Amino acid sequence: MSNAFARIAFTARVREEQARLGSAGTYDRRLSPDVECDDELGPREAVFLSERDGFFQATVSEAGWPYVQFRGGAPGFLKVIDQRTIGYADYRGNRQYISAGNLRHDDRVSIIAVDHVRRQRLKLLGQVRITEDPEIVDLLNGFDGPKADRGIVIRIAAFDWNCPRHIPVRLTDAERDSEIAHLTARISSLEQELANKGVATPHVTP
Known part of the structure:
Protein backbone atom coordinates (compact mmCIF):
# COMPACT_ATOMS: atom_id res chain seq x y z
CA MET A 1 0.00 0.00 0.00
CA SER A 2 1.12 3.56 -0.74
CA ASN A 3 2.32 5.43 2.34
CA ALA A 4 0.71 8.65 1.14
CA PHE A 5 -2.61 6.87 0.68
CA ALA A 6 -2.44 5.34 4.15
CA ARG A 7 -1.74 8.71 5.77
CA ILE A 8 -4.90 10.14 4.22
CA ALA A 9 -7.21 7.13 4.44
CA PHE A 10 -6.24 5.80 7.87
CA THR A 11 -8.09 8.23 10.08
CA ALA A 12 -8.34 7.77 13.85
CA ARG A 13 -11.61 5.85 13.50
CA VAL A 14 -10.10 3.65 10.79
CA ARG A 15 -7.12 2.89 13.02
CA GLU A 16 -9.48 2.00 15.86
CA GLU A 17 -11.23 -0.47 13.57
CA GLN A 18 -7.91 -1.94 12.44
CA ALA A 19 -6.88 -2.40 16.06
CA ARG A 20 -10.20 -3.98 16.95
CA LEU A 21 -9.99 -6.44 14.05
CA GLY A 22 -6.29 -7.22 14.38
CA SER A 23 -4.72 -5.57 11.30
CA ALA A 24 -3.27 -2.39 12.85
CA GLY A 25 0.23 -3.84 13.20
CA THR A 26 0.32 -4.71 9.50
CA TYR A 27 0.03 -1.04 8.58
CA ASP A 28 2.07 0.62 11.35
CA ARG A 29 5.10 1.18 9.13
CA ARG A 30 3.00 2.98 6.51
CA LEU A 31 2.30 5.72 9.04
CA SER A 32 5.86 6.07 10.33
CA PRO A 33 7.28 9.61 9.88
CA ASP A 34 10.57 7.97 8.84
CA VAL A 35 8.99 6.50 5.71
CA GLU A 36 8.92 8.77 2.66
CA CYS A 37 5.53 9.40 1.05
CA ASP A 38 5.29 7.95 -2.47
CA ASP A 39 2.67 10.14 -4.11
CA GLU A 40 3.97 10.39 -7.70
CA LEU A 41 2.59 8.25 -10.50
CA GLY A 42 5.15 5.97 -12.10
CA PRO A 43 5.23 4.28 -15.53
CA ARG A 44 3.06 1.41 -14.31
CA GLU A 45 0.30 3.74 -13.10
CA ALA A 46 0.54 5.93 -16.21
CA VAL A 47 0.12 3.00 -18.60
CA PHE A 48 -2.69 1.50 -16.54
CA LEU A 49 -4.71 4.72 -16.41
CA SER A 50 -4.19 5.56 -20.09
CA GLU A 51 -5.57 2.14 -21.10
CA ARG A 52 -8.82 2.45 -19.18
CA ASP A 53 -12.15 3.08 -20.91
CA GLY A 54 -13.89 4.06 -17.68
CA PHE A 55 -13.58 4.55 -13.94
CA PHE A 56 -15.70 5.29 -10.88
CA GLN A 57 -15.47 8.71 -9.27
CA ALA A 58 -16.75 9.69 -5.82
CA THR A 59 -17.49 13.21 -4.60
CA VAL A 60 -19.17 14.56 -1.47
CA SER A 61 -22.13 16.96 -1.27
CA GLU A 62 -22.66 19.89 1.11
CA ALA A 63 -24.87 17.57 3.17
CA GLY A 64 -22.03 15.07 3.53
CA TRP A 65 -23.52 12.44 1.23
CA PRO A 66 -21.09 10.55 -1.03
CA TYR A 67 -21.98 10.43 -4.73
CA VAL A 68 -20.45 7.86 -7.08
CA GLN A 69 -20.50 8.33 -10.84
CA PHE A 70 -19.10 6.26 -13.70
CA ARG A 71 -17.05 8.21 -16.23
CA GLY A 72 -16.40 6.49 -19.54
CA GLY A 73 -14.87 7.07 -22.95
CA ALA A 74 -12.55 5.54 -25.50
CA PRO A 75 -9.32 4.08 -24.06
CA GLY A 76 -6.98 7.02 -23.55
CA PHE A 77 -9.67 9.53 -22.59
CA LEU A 78 -8.17 9.64 -19.10
CA LYS A 79 -4.87 11.39 -19.65
CA VAL A 80 -1.76 11.40 -17.47
CA ILE A 81 -0.43 14.96 -17.72
CA ASP A 82 2.54 14.52 -15.38
CA GLN A 83 3.54 12.44 -12.35
CA ARG A 84 1.09 14.29 -10.10
CA THR A 85 -1.67 15.29 -12.52
CA ILE A 86 -4.33 13.50 -14.56
CA GLY A 87 -7.34 14.86 -16.43
CA TYR A 88 -10.25 14.08 -18.67
CA ALA A 89 -12.72 15.87 -20.90
CA ASP A 90 -16.03 16.35 -19.09
CA TYR A 91 -18.61 15.27 -21.66
CA ARG A 92 -22.18 16.42 -21.30
CA GLY A 93 -24.55 13.78 -19.88
CA ASN A 94 -28.01 14.12 -18.38
CA ARG A 95 -27.26 17.68 -17.21
CA GLN A 96 -27.82 16.94 -13.51
CA TYR A 97 -24.31 18.27 -12.70
CA ILE A 98 -24.21 16.49 -9.34
CA SER A 99 -20.49 15.75 -9.46
CA ALA A 100 -19.72 19.25 -10.76
CA GLY A 101 -21.79 20.86 -8.02
CA ASN A 102 -20.17 18.72 -5.36
CA LEU A 103 -16.69 19.59 -6.63
CA ARG A 104 -17.47 23.31 -6.55
CA HIS A 105 -18.21 22.83 -2.85
CA ASP A 106 -15.40 20.35 -2.03
CA ASP A 107 -12.66 19.74 -4.59
CA ARG A 108 -11.63 16.38 -3.14
CA VAL A 109 -12.28 13.30 -5.26
CA SER A 110 -11.75 9.56 -5.00
CA ILE A 111 -11.29 7.41 -8.10
CA ILE A 112 -11.11 3.68 -8.65
CA ALA A 113 -10.07 2.27 -12.03
CA VAL A 114 -10.39 -1.46 -12.75
CA ASP A 115 -8.87 -3.82 -15.30
CA HIS A 116 -11.23 -6.79 -15.13
CA VAL A 117 -9.19 -8.95 -17.51
CA ARG A 118 -5.94 -8.74 -15.51
CA ARG A 119 -7.79 -8.37 -12.20
CA GLN A 120 -6.08 -5.12 -11.24
CA ARG A 121 -7.47 -1.96 -9.69
CA LEU A 122 -5.95 1.37 -8.81
CA LYS A 123 -7.37 3.81 -6.25
CA LEU A 124 -6.55 7.51 -6.37
CA LEU A 125 -7.23 10.47 -4.11
CA GLY A 126 -6.90 13.98 -5.44
CA GLN A 127 -8.16 17.52 -5.72
CA VAL A 128 -10.05 18.74 -8.78
CA ARG A 129 -9.91 21.90 -10.82
CA ILE A 130 -12.78 22.38 -13.26
CA THR A 131 -11.55 24.39 -16.24
CA GLU A 132 -12.98 25.89 -19.40
CA ASP A 133 -9.58 27.06 -20.62
CA PRO A 134 -9.73 26.19 -24.36
CA GLU A 135 -6.10 25.06 -24.53
CA ILE A 136 -6.54 22.61 -21.66
CA VAL A 137 -9.91 21.39 -22.94
CA ASP A 138 -8.38 20.81 -26.39
CA LEU A 139 -5.60 18.82 -24.76
CA LEU A 140 -8.11 16.61 -22.94
CA ASN A 141 -10.49 16.19 -25.88
CA GLY A 142 -9.87 13.20 -28.12
CA PHE A 143 -9.26 13.47 -31.85
CA ASP A 144 -12.48 11.62 -32.63
CA GLY A 145 -15.89 11.57 -31.03
CA PRO A 146 -17.70 14.21 -28.98
CA LYS A 147 -16.05 17.43 -27.84
CA ALA A 148 -16.32 18.63 -24.27
CA ASP A 149 -16.84 22.22 -23.21
CA ARG A 150 -14.76 21.85 -20.07
CA GLY A 151 -12.09 19.68 -18.52
CA ILE A 152 -11.47 18.05 -15.18
CA VAL A 153 -7.87 18.32 -13.97
CA ILE A 154 -6.95 16.26 -10.90
CA ARG A 155 -3.92 16.87 -8.73
CA ILE A 156 -3.00 13.50 -7.23
CA ALA A 157 -2.62 13.42 -3.45
CA ALA A 158 -2.15 9.65 -3.15
CA PHE A 159 -2.75 6.36 -4.92
CA ASP A 160 -2.84 2.69 -4.03
CA TRP A 161 -2.94 -0.59 -5.91
CA ASN A 162 -5.85 -2.49 -4.44
CA CYS A 163 -6.01 -6.19 -3.63
CA PRO A 164 -7.09 -8.20 -6.73
CA ARG A 165 -9.20 -10.55 -4.65
CA HIS A 166 -12.88 -10.71 -5.66
CA ILE A 167 -12.43 -8.83 -8.95
CA PRO A 168 -14.59 -10.68 -11.51
CA VAL A 169 -13.02 -11.38 -14.90
CA ARG A 170 -14.99 -9.56 -17.60
Missing part, protein backbone atom coordinates in the same frame (compact mmCIF):
# COMPACT_ATOMS: atom_id res chain seq x y z
CA LEU A 171 -14.24 -8.84 -21.24
CA THR A 172 -15.20 -5.85 -23.36
CA ASP A 173 -16.65 -6.56 -26.82
CA ALA A 174 -13.24 -5.94 -28.39
CA GLU A 175 -11.46 -8.20 -25.88
CA ARG A 176 -14.07 -10.94 -26.38
CA ASP A 177 -13.77 -10.77 -30.17
CA SER A 178 -9.99 -10.91 -29.93
CA GLU A 179 -10.16 -13.97 -27.67
CA ILE A 180 -12.59 -15.71 -30.04
CA ALA A 181 -10.32 -14.97 -33.01
CA HIS A 182 -7.34 -16.36 -31.08
CA LEU A 183 -9.21 -19.56 -30.18
CA THR A 184 -10.51 -19.98 -33.74
CA ALA A 185 -6.99 -19.68 -35.13
CA ARG A 186 -5.69 -22.16 -32.56
CA ILE A 187 -8.40 -24.69 -33.43
CA SER A 188 -7.67 -24.34 -37.14
CA SER A 189 -3.96 -24.88 -36.46
CA LEU A 190 -4.62 -28.03 -34.44
CA GLU A 191 -7.00 -29.38 -37.06
CA GLN A 192 -4.35 -28.83 -39.73
CA GLU A 193 -1.75 -30.65 -37.64
CA LEU A 194 -4.09 -33.62 -37.26
CA ALA A 195 -4.97 -33.55 -40.97
CA ASN A 196 -1.27 -33.64 -41.84
CA LYS A 197 -1.01 -36.78 -39.71
CA GLY A 198 -3.96 -38.33 -41.50
CA VAL A 199 -6.33 -38.07 -38.54
CA ALA A 200 -9.90 -37.16 -39.48
CA THR A 201 -11.54 -34.68 -37.07
CA PRO A 202 -14.95 -33.09 -36.94
CA HIS A 203 -14.94 -29.32 -37.51
CA VAL A 204 -15.42 -27.44 -34.27
CA THR A 205 -16.95 -23.96 -34.13
CA PRO A 206 -16.02 -22.05 -30.94
Whole structure:
Protein backbone atom coordinates (compact mmCIF):
# COMPACT_ATOMS: atom_id res chain seq x y z
CA MET A 1 0.00 0.00 0.00
CA SER A 2 1.12 3.56 -0.74
CA ASN A 3 2.32 5.43 2.34
CA ALA A 4 0.71 8.65 1.14
CA PHE A 5 -2.61 6.87 0.68
CA ALA A 6 -2.44 5.34 4.15
CA ARG A 7 -1.74 8.71 5.77
CA ILE A 8 -4.90 10.14 4.22
CA ALA A 9 -7.21 7.13 4.44
CA PHE A 10 -6.24 5.80 7.87
CA THR A 11 -8.09 8.23 10.08
CA ALA A 12 -8.34 7.77 13.85
CA ARG A 13 -11.61 5.85 13.50
CA VAL A 14 -10.10 3.65 10.79
CA ARG A 15 -7.12 2.89 13.02
CA GLU A 16 -9.48 2.00 15.86
CA GLU A 17 -11.23 -0.47 13.57
CA GLN A 18 -7.91 -1.94 12.44
CA ALA A 19 -6.88 -2.40 16.06
CA ARG A 20 -10.20 -3.98 16.95
CA LEU A 21 -9.99 -6.44 14.05
CA GLY A 22 -6.29 -7.22 14.38
CA SER A 23 -4.72 -5.57 11.30
CA ALA A 24 -3.27 -2.39 12.85
CA GLY A 25 0.23 -3.84 13.20
CA THR A 26 0.32 -4.71 9.50
CA TYR A 27 0.03 -1.04 8.58
CA ASP A 28 2.07 0.62 11.35
CA ARG A 29 5.10 1.18 9.13
CA ARG A 30 3.00 2.98 6.51
CA LEU A 31 2.30 5.72 9.04
CA SER A 32 5.86 6.07 10.33
CA PRO A 33 7.28 9.61 9.88
CA ASP A 34 10.57 7.97 8.84
CA VAL A 35 8.99 6.50 5.71
CA GLU A 36 8.92 8.77 2.66
CA CYS A 37 5.53 9.40 1.05
CA ASP A 38 5.29 7.95 -2.47
CA ASP A 39 2.67 10.14 -4.11
CA GLU A 40 3.97 10.39 -7.70
CA LEU A 41 2.59 8.25 -10.50
CA GLY A 42 5.15 5.97 -12.10
CA PRO A 43 5.23 4.28 -15.53
CA ARG A 44 3.06 1.41 -14.31
CA GLU A 45 0.30 3.74 -13.10
CA ALA A 46 0.54 5.93 -16.21
CA VAL A 47 0.12 3.00 -18.60
CA PHE A 48 -2.69 1.50 -16.54
CA LEU A 49 -4.71 4.72 -16.41
CA SER A 50 -4.19 5.56 -20.09
CA GLU A 51 -5.57 2.14 -21.10
CA ARG A 52 -8.82 2.45 -19.18
CA ASP A 53 -12.15 3.08 -20.91
CA GLY A 54 -13.89 4.06 -17.68
CA PHE A 55 -13.58 4.55 -13.94
CA PHE A 56 -15.70 5.29 -10.88
CA GLN A 57 -15.47 8.71 -9.27
CA ALA A 58 -16.75 9.69 -5.82
CA THR A 59 -17.49 13.21 -4.60
CA VAL A 60 -19.17 14.56 -1.47
CA SER A 61 -22.13 16.96 -1.27
CA GLU A 62 -22.66 19.89 1.11
CA ALA A 63 -24.87 17.57 3.17
CA GLY A 64 -22.03 15.07 3.53
CA TRP A 65 -23.52 12.44 1.23
CA PRO A 66 -21.09 10.55 -1.03
CA TYR A 67 -21.98 10.43 -4.73
CA VAL A 68 -20.45 7.86 -7.08
CA GLN A 69 -20.50 8.33 -10.84
CA PHE A 70 -19.10 6.26 -13.70
CA ARG A 71 -17.05 8.21 -16.23
CA GLY A 72 -16.40 6.49 -19.54
CA GLY A 73 -14.87 7.07 -22.95
CA ALA A 74 -12.55 5.54 -25.50
CA PRO A 75 -9.32 4.08 -24.06
CA GLY A 76 -6.98 7.02 -23.55
CA PHE A 77 -9.67 9.53 -22.59
CA LEU A 78 -8.17 9.64 -19.10
CA LYS A 79 -4.87 11.39 -19.65
CA VAL A 80 -1.76 11.40 -17.47
CA ILE A 81 -0.43 14.96 -17.72
CA ASP A 82 2.54 14.52 -15.38
CA GLN A 83 3.54 12.44 -12.35
CA ARG A 84 1.09 14.29 -10.10
CA THR A 85 -1.67 15.29 -12.52
CA ILE A 86 -4.33 13.50 -14.56
CA GLY A 87 -7.34 14.86 -16.43
CA TYR A 88 -10.25 14.08 -18.67
CA ALA A 89 -12.72 15.87 -20.90
CA ASP A 90 -16.03 16.35 -19.09
CA TYR A 91 -18.61 15.27 -21.66
CA ARG A 92 -22.18 16.42 -21.30
CA GLY A 93 -24.55 13.78 -19.88
CA ASN A 94 -28.01 14.12 -18.38
CA ARG A 95 -27.26 17.68 -17.21
CA GLN A 96 -27.82 16.94 -13.51
CA TYR A 97 -24.31 18.27 -12.70
CA ILE A 98 -24.21 16.49 -9.34
CA SER A 99 -20.49 15.75 -9.46
CA ALA A 100 -19.72 19.25 -10.76
CA GLY A 101 -21.79 20.86 -8.02
CA ASN A 102 -20.17 18.72 -5.36
CA LEU A 103 -16.69 19.59 -6.63
CA ARG A 104 -17.47 23.31 -6.55
CA HIS A 105 -18.21 22.83 -2.85
CA ASP A 106 -15.40 20.35 -2.03
CA ASP A 107 -12.66 19.74 -4.59
CA ARG A 108 -11.63 16.38 -3.14
CA VAL A 109 -12.28 13.30 -5.26
CA SER A 110 -11.75 9.56 -5.00
CA ILE A 111 -11.29 7.41 -8.10
CA ILE A 112 -11.11 3.68 -8.65
CA ALA A 113 -10.07 2.27 -12.03
CA VAL A 114 -10.39 -1.46 -12.75
CA ASP A 115 -8.87 -3.82 -15.30
CA HIS A 116 -11.23 -6.79 -15.13
CA VAL A 117 -9.19 -8.95 -17.51
CA ARG A 118 -5.94 -8.74 -15.51
CA ARG A 119 -7.79 -8.37 -12.20
CA GLN A 120 -6.08 -5.12 -11.24
CA ARG A 121 -7.47 -1.96 -9.69
CA LEU A 122 -5.95 1.37 -8.81
CA LYS A 123 -7.37 3.81 -6.25
CA LEU A 124 -6.55 7.51 -6.37
CA LEU A 125 -7.23 10.47 -4.11
CA GLY A 126 -6.90 13.98 -5.44
CA GLN A 127 -8.16 17.52 -5.72
CA VAL A 128 -10.05 18.74 -8.78
CA ARG A 129 -9.91 21.90 -10.82
CA ILE A 130 -12.78 22.38 -13.26
CA THR A 131 -11.55 24.39 -16.24
CA GLU A 132 -12.98 25.89 -19.40
CA ASP A 133 -9.58 27.06 -20.62
CA PRO A 134 -9.73 26.19 -24.36
CA GLU A 135 -6.10 25.06 -24.53
CA ILE A 136 -6.54 22.61 -21.66
CA VAL A 137 -9.91 21.39 -22.94
CA ASP A 138 -8.38 20.81 -26.39
CA LEU A 139 -5.60 18.82 -24.76
CA LEU A 140 -8.11 16.61 -22.94
CA ASN A 141 -10.49 16.19 -25.88
CA GLY A 142 -9.87 13.20 -28.12
CA PHE A 143 -9.26 13.47 -31.85
CA ASP A 144 -12.48 11.62 -32.63
CA GLY A 145 -15.89 11.57 -31.03
CA PRO A 146 -17.70 14.21 -28.98
CA LYS A 147 -16.05 17.43 -27.84
CA ALA A 148 -16.32 18.63 -24.27
CA ASP A 149 -16.84 22.22 -23.21
CA ARG A 150 -14.76 21.85 -20.07
CA GLY A 151 -12.09 19.68 -18.52
CA ILE A 152 -11.47 18.05 -15.18
CA VAL A 153 -7.87 18.32 -13.97
CA ILE A 154 -6.95 16.26 -10.90
CA ARG A 155 -3.92 16.87 -8.73
CA ILE A 156 -3.00 13.50 -7.23
CA ALA A 157 -2.62 13.42 -3.45
CA ALA A 158 -2.15 9.65 -3.15
CA PHE A 159 -2.75 6.36 -4.92
CA ASP A 160 -2.84 2.69 -4.03
CA TRP A 161 -2.94 -0.59 -5.91
CA ASN A 162 -5.85 -2.49 -4.44
CA CYS A 163 -6.01 -6.19 -3.63
CA PRO A 164 -7.09 -8.20 -6.73
CA ARG A 165 -9.20 -10.55 -4.65
CA HIS A 166 -12.88 -10.71 -5.66
CA ILE A 167 -12.43 -8.83 -8.95
CA PRO A 168 -14.59 -10.68 -11.51
CA VAL A 169 -13.02 -11.38 -14.90
CA ARG A 170 -14.99 -9.56 -17.60
CA LEU A 171 -14.24 -8.84 -21.24
CA THR A 172 -15.20 -5.85 -23.36
CA ASP A 173 -16.65 -6.56 -26.82
CA ALA A 174 -13.24 -5.94 -28.39
CA GLU A 175 -11.46 -8.20 -25.88
CA ARG A 176 -14.07 -10.94 -26.38
CA ASP A 177 -13.77 -10.77 -30.17
CA SER A 178 -9.99 -10.91 -29.93
CA GLU A 179 -10.16 -13.97 -27.67
CA ILE A 180 -12.59 -15.71 -30.04
CA ALA A 181 -10.32 -14.97 -33.01
CA HIS A 182 -7.34 -16.36 -31.08
CA LEU A 183 -9.21 -19.56 -30.18
CA THR A 184 -10.51 -19.98 -33.74
CA ALA A 185 -6.99 -19.68 -35.13
CA ARG A 186 -5.69 -22.16 -32.56
CA ILE A 187 -8.40 -24.69 -33.43
CA SER A 188 -7.67 -24.34 -37.14
CA SER A 189 -3.96 -24.88 -36.46
CA LEU A 190 -4.62 -28.03 -34.44
CA GLU A 191 -7.00 -29.38 -37.06
CA GLN A 192 -4.35 -28.83 -39.73
CA GLU A 193 -1.75 -30.65 -37.64
CA LEU A 194 -4.09 -33.62 -37.26
CA ALA A 195 -4.97 -33.55 -40.97
CA ASN A 196 -1.27 -33.64 -41.84
CA LYS A 197 -1.01 -36.78 -39.71
CA GLY A 198 -3.96 -38.33 -41.50
CA VAL A 199 -6.33 -38.07 -38.54
CA ALA A 200 -9.90 -37.16 -39.48
CA THR A 201 -11.54 -34.68 -37.07
CA PRO A 202 -14.95 -33.09 -36.94
CA HIS A 203 -14.94 -29.32 -37.51
CA VAL A 204 -15.42 -27.44 -34.27
CA THR A 205 -16.95 -23.96 -34.13
CA PRO A 206 -16.02 -22.05 -30.94
